Amino acid sequence: MELDAGDLDEVTLTHDEAVLMRSLCAEVVEALGEADLSTQAAMTTVELIGCRLPERLVAALVSFRCNSSSSGSLLVRNVPVDERLPATPADGYLPDWRSVGIATAAQLMAMSHLGDIIGYADEKHGRVVQDVAPIAGAENQQENSGSAYLELHTENGFHPYKPDFLSLLCLRPDHDRSGRTLTGTVKRVHPRLSKSCVATLRQPLFRIQFSSSFAQLGSSGYSEPVAVLAGPVDDPELTADFHAMEPMTDQARQALDELEAVLTPSLDSVVLDTGNLLVVDNWRAVHGRSSFTARHDGTDRWLRRCFAVADLRRSRGVRLAGSRVLAPLTTILADRPTAPASMPLPDVTHSVSPR
Numbered sequence: 001m002e003l004d005a006g007d008l009d010e011v012t013l014t015h016d017e018a019v020l021m022r023s024l025c026a027e028v029v030e031a032l033g034e035a036d037l038s039t040q041a042a043m044t045t046v047e048l049i050g051c052r053l054p055e056r057l058v059a060a061l062v063s064f065r066c067n068s069s070s071s072g073s074l075l076v077r078n079v080p081v082d083e084r085l086p087a088t089p090a091d092g093y094l095p096d097w098r099s100v101g102i103a104t105a106a107q108l109m110a111m112s113h114l115g116d117i118i119g120y121a122d123e124k125h126g127r128v129v130q131d132v133a134p135i136a137g138a139e140n141q142q143e144n145s146g147s148a149y150l151e152l153h154t155e156n157g158f159h160p161y162k163p164d165f166l167s168l169l170c171l172r173p174d175h176d177r178s179g180r181t182l183t184g185t186v187k188r189v190h191p192r193l194s195k196s197c198v199a200t201l202r203q204p205l206f207r208i209q210f211s212s213s214f215a216q217l218g219s220s221g222y223s224e225p226v227a228v229l230a231g232p233v234d235d236p237e238l239t240a241d242f243h244a245m246e247p248m249t250d251q252a253r254q255a256l257d258e259l260e261a262v263l264t265p266s267l268d269s270v271v272l273d274t275g276n277l278l279v280v281d282n283w284r285a286v287h288g289r290s291s292f293t294a295r296h297d298g299t300d301r302w303l304r305r306c307f308a309v310a311d312l313r314r315s316r317g318v319r320l321a322g323s324r325v326l327a328p329l330t331t332i333l334a335d336r337p338t339a340p341a342s343m344p345l346p347d348v349t350h351s352v353s354p355r
């Protein structure tokens with residue numbers, strides 16, 4: 001069997017592979033029973049059973065983990081999900097993961113090959129698999145509960161422990177199949193960026209506003225200044241958010257606008273369908289979503305999202321022993337040593353208001 005997946009953007013599981021994966025999912029559900037998913041014990045169970053996933057799928061995930069892909073994403077089709085799905089959760093919060101146990105196990109097993117799965121106490125009660133569904137009244141929110149165009153972003157780019165990978169598993173597409181998930185990477189477009197733009201994007205002249213679930217009273221509400229680009233010239237790491245990122249100088253604003261103008265026509269887009277798992281390299285690609293119309297009738301678009309980090313030990317001090325859930329961001333920041341007084345602060349005199 002050819003196991004070097006190379007630069008692969010897509011894998012479709014064969015019938016036999018999907019049957020094997022479904023039986024492993026059932027095994028995970030059975031083994032976990034009533035267990036709390038956000039514990040190390042549950043993740044060990046997932047990982048052990050996940051070692052037996054179809055070799056072709058594991059090879060693609062391992063290759064993506066180590067080499068990424070030219071699009072910064074990997075789409076896996078024909079992933080098993082539960083035969084009878086409950087209604088799309090109207091409040092974006094499924095009471096019990098076991099009602100979609102097969103899909104949950106499938107996503108966790110796949111993600112366990114990309115890194116260690118984590119959740120954030122600030123988001124959906126720290127769940128390690130979260131529901132992404134449109135919420136009535138939140139249509140225009142720049143959050144995954146909205147249905148308007150969701151601008152391109154690095155997931156939790158403002159967070160000191162942002163995920164290295166995220167995945168979105170589709171349980172239901174929207175009725176009109178117009179909600180397209182978008183991904184974009186600088187690897188594709190770097191020759192089209194001007195030299196001065198690249199030089200500016202490599203400086204820490206940008207700060208990112210915390211998304212609402214992470215912003216608590218008393219916090220500054222912004223990340224430390226960050227650079228948009230880092231690392232290799234022809235395949236840089238990218239941290240961007242075209243909604244929540246605030247350039248701190250006029251030059252930084254121009255550079256971010258140039259990046260957005262160059263990136264937008266180059267995007268990959270996919271209408272995720274039932275059983276499609278999209279994995280995104282959160283260091284190489286930004287993602288977003290086109291608009292769609294929600295009906296709030298129990299059959300709306302429904303994705304489930306999961307995060308993984310390459311090095312779980314980095315966050316040891318901000319998790320309880322045996323837990324995969326990171327403490328609230330305000331607690332993490334409050335416990336951090338303050339910057340030495342001599343550290344120069346970026347010039348914020350030309351700051352512009354966020355879009």
Ligand SMILES: O=C(O)CCC(=O)C(=O)O
Nearest residue numbers: 132144180181288289305
């Ligand atoms: O709805 C989508 O396709 C993407 C949503 C998203 O960006 C997220 O849940 O992080």
Ligand SMILES: [Fe+2]
Nearest residue numbers: 144153155287
């Ligand atoms: Fe996102």
